[in-house]
Amino acid sequence: MAVKSVTCVAPVNIAVIKYWGKTDEKLIIPLNDSLSGTLHTDHMCAKTTVAISSKFSKDRMWLNGTEESLDNPRLLACISEVKDRARSAGKLTEEELQWNVHICSENNFPTAAGLASSAAGYACLVYALAMLYKIDGDVSVIARRGSGSACRSIYGGFVQWIAGTNPNGTDSIAQQIVPASHWPEMRVLILVVSDSRKKTSSTSGMQRSCENSELLKHRVAKCVPERMSEITKAILKKDFETFAKITMQDSNQFHAVCLDTYPPCVYMNDVSHGIANLIHTINKFAGRTVAAYTYDAGPNACLYLLEKDVPGVLAAVNHVFHTDTKKEEYYRGLSVDLVDVPEQLGGTKNLGQWPENNALRYIIHTKIGEGPQIVSETLLNSEGLPNRLA
Amino acid sequence: MAVKSVTCVAPVNIAVIKYWGKTDEKLIIPLNDSLSGTLHTDHMCAKTTVAISSKFSKDRMWLNGTEESLDNPRLLACISEVKDRARSAGKLTEEELQWNVHICSENNFPTAAGLASSAAGYACLVYALAMLYKIDGDVSVIARRGSGSACRSIYGGFVQWIAGTNPNGTDSIAQQIVPASHWPEMRVLILVVSDSRKKTSSTSGMQRSCENSELLKHRVAKCVPERMSEITKAILKKDFETFAKITMQDSNQFHAVCLDTYPPCVYMNDVSHGIANLIHTINKFAGRTVAAYTYDAGPNACLYLLEKDVPGVLAAVNHVFHTDTKKEEYYRGLSVDLVDVPEQLGGTKNLGQWPENNALRYIIHTKIGEGPQIVSETLLNSEGLPNRLA
Known part of the structure; x- marks a missing residue:
């Protein structure tokens, strides 16, 4: 056939x-x-x-x-x-x-x-x-x-x-x-946040922002062009400080524009903001930018950070957000070393703890990778029908 | 003496x-x-x-x-x-x-x-x-x-x-x-929201926004002058629809600017956003603007609405945000009629319920009033010392 x-x-x-x-x-x-x-x-x-x-x-x-x-x-x-x-x-x-x-x-x-x-x-x-x-x-x-x-x-x-x-x-x-291969030390932690709210789809959200957010116009005309140029330079130079700061600022501005939309689109929740606050706190304790957060049209946090800082940042996250989920289920992706919160990131005394357990569902540890690839294993059999159905 | x-x-x-x-x-x-x-x-x-x-x-x-x-x-x-x-x-x-x-x-x-x-x-x-x-x-x-x-x-x-x-x-x-006396029908409901987060003071928050929010510049130069003029006209004409829409938009834009600040200032929490969402929902069901929300540098919602809509809006709030607090303690200020959620505001089937009880601490029902007044009761005795100490 x-x-x-x-x-x-x-x-x-x-x-x-x-x-x-x-x-x-x-x-x-x-x-x-x-x-x-x-x-x-x-x-x-x-x-x-x-x-x-x-x-x-x-x-x-x-x-x-x-x-x-x-x-x-x-x-x-x-x-x-x-x-x-x-x-x-x-x-x-x-x-x-x-x-x-x-x-x-x-x-x-x-x-x-x-x-x-x-x-x-x-x-x-x-x-x-x-x-x-x-x-x-x-x-x-x-x-x-x-x-x-x-x-x-x-x-x-x-x-x-x-x-x-x-x-x-x-x-x-x-x-x-x-x-x-340019920046092999770059790592990404995705903190999947528990959430039950119905959300505005990004298609209709961005349509509404275009219709009525005054701030979006300014973002597009003025802020984005400057940031594109600066962050590109930062990536080429592997300048993590600059890369991280622009990343956080742009995520915040995107959510600011969503909030300036009428009716507002709200994608981040209290836990999302709690994670952002934690990142600012540990960066302040460290006296350098250890990690950057960014949020898409949903509550999950995506942290960009360098390989050497993964154990410390993960320790801080684990200290603040306690989980009852089994380790095998909670940590996905690249293997991680579980350590105590380093004193340089504030230690256990300074970071506080989130009032509810299980605010995070799981964490994916990954890194920057390649584009699409052909693979040999197929999802369709010789008849052209799925090997597997739900 | x-x-x-x-x-x-x-x-x-x-x-x-x-x-x-x-x-x-x-x-x-x-x-x-x-x-x-x-x-x-x-x-x-x-x-x-x-x-x-x-x-x-x-x-x-x-x-x-x-x-x-x-x-x-x-x-x-x-x-x-x-x-x-x-x-x-x-x-x-x-x-x-x-x-x-x-x-x-x-x-x-x-x-x-x-x-x-x-x-x-x-x-x-x-x-x-x-x-x-x-x-x-x-x-x-x-x-x-x-x-x-x-x-x-x-x-x-x-x-x-x-x-x-x-x-x-x-x-x-x-x-x-x-x-x-110009708009005697205007009422205000203040929904005091439970909150434990430490917040950025408004003095330091606005200082930081001036330093680094790009969007604040645009707000000040372009958005506020237009809104001042429009909302003044709406107040003079007692045009609640326009008054309410600008009120909500300006509150959202203010919090958008706070979020665009680096590090961001976050004053609204999930409950605050839940209330805003409820107001949009009931306005949509009603096919007119029944109430407007506004938030200062904190999580409490302040609702502007007309006298005739107080019972209905309060019923909707009470349906969504369940309290265990005694009635005498929960409702403060002007007396309120407690009614069922009107069908025109979505009825009880469509509004949903907040997942946790006691998200609101209490509600103050008040109205627009006069400026400062001299009163006869004094707080200092004839020696110039307080009548009452803590």
Whole structure:
């Protein structure tokens, strides 16, 4: 049976200069440039198999083991852009281009935790389709059509997404600033925060901010351009102090703009703010910037820090936020040394303790990694159907 | 024994266009104009007796029953400005102007609840001193030297504080926009929120915002002037919809600027945001603006609403935030009718319930009131010593 298939993994990325607001809702052209670190796929990734065959009677898709409709304009835009590019490239026959497609995608991390799974998912889909249809050139521009920030997951290391000036979006693309190997000491701790509130989706939140946040205009016109330039220099120089300060300031400003929106979008909760406060406290005790926090459109904290500081920062977090969760369940990703809170970070006397236990669900320890990769293990069998269903 | 004394009460005010940031720390000249409603002194006020006598051996002060030092530059600025003005007015002899002063002040509401007691306190002190020393003309300019927003408590109704342009602050004064009688239907509910976090003082918070919030600059230059003009018109026209929307937007923007400050100042907590969310929800169900929230530098919510909507809004608050506190203790101020949640505000099915009980400590129901008043009951006895000590 002639089934052509490709399987890829693609990473999550965590922005340090945030994307918030579009100039074109359909084409997903952002108001401002943004910049992110790409996380290692070992600990968080989307995995997608795409397959085409003359025997497939229709397009089908399975997400995390459940069949879903493809009737989604963003998904259809990605597929049709890949096919258009494939047609020009001419490496597949017109007949093959007419075959229906099967898509099977899974995340290796819980989607419910609010850890921007759509960026990894769309990057993975577009990268896999690009491999399957043998297209050349930048595909971040296509991934962008699925989910804006997905374009940054097309590259490893630190990546910028240039907003572009072309109204058709052709120059709104991601570019690698440095590969993962440039700053091998960089580590990331994701503190997954317990939360039960219903949240405003980022799509509708950013739409509302564009409509009525006065402060967003100033952020876009004045703050972001300066920060993009400064943080890029800091990354090139491996200047952690500057990198960290801009990261924290930009996260705060993004949430400030959300709050300035009417009605306000509130993504951080008391625990999120408690973590930010802890980071400022330990940085103050240390007399240097030990870690930087950043928050996306949800309560989870993402900490950027250097390898040498992981045990100390984790000790401080563990001291303040007590958990009853089993160690094997609580610490995920890279292995960690569990130590006492270093005196230089305030020791146990100065940090206080969060009033409730289990404010954090678990912690992922990871690092900066590469962009999407082809892998051998497939999610679809020889019939083009999922190996695994939910 | 020749003791001359005056006793006054002065109100709390709740800003709808917020004051945040100074151009002169010592003179307390604000970055921007602000506007507030003056609350009725029956439910919240400072009460102050000031006395002078040839027999007082030194200046002394008692706050809420405890003797405090007068060695506070803001307090001394108020006293010396009153005395300078008194000297020009010439209604007291130079000898009387040399007499030492006794000050005794109390609040009729808990100071620990974070209900800006300093504004009422300084307005009361300055107004009482002005009466005692028989000075004429605007005294808001003097109250401003004690605590910026105290100048607005010098007048009743709705009051604006004009930032002024004079570097010596002589034109940075409060002015009444309308008296309390202009909008007699206006009511205020203060929801006192349980909170244990240590907070950044507003003095140091606004200093930090001036130093490093980019968004504050834009707020001051662009947003506040427009809002001052619009909300003044809305007050004159008794246009509650517009008044309420600007009030909520300005509160949100103020807290956005606090969050954009580095390190961020966070005053609202999850309960504060929960209340704001409830207000948006009931306004949406009602298809009109039933109530507006505003938050100062703390977690307590202040709701502006019209008399007819008090029972419904209170019912919604009570449905969402369950209390175990006794009714007599929980409801303070004006009497309230306790009703079921009206269907027009979403009914009991749609509002949800806050996960923890006792998120609110108590509720004060009050209305717009007059400025400072002389009262007959004194806090100092014929010796010039407090009738009551803590």
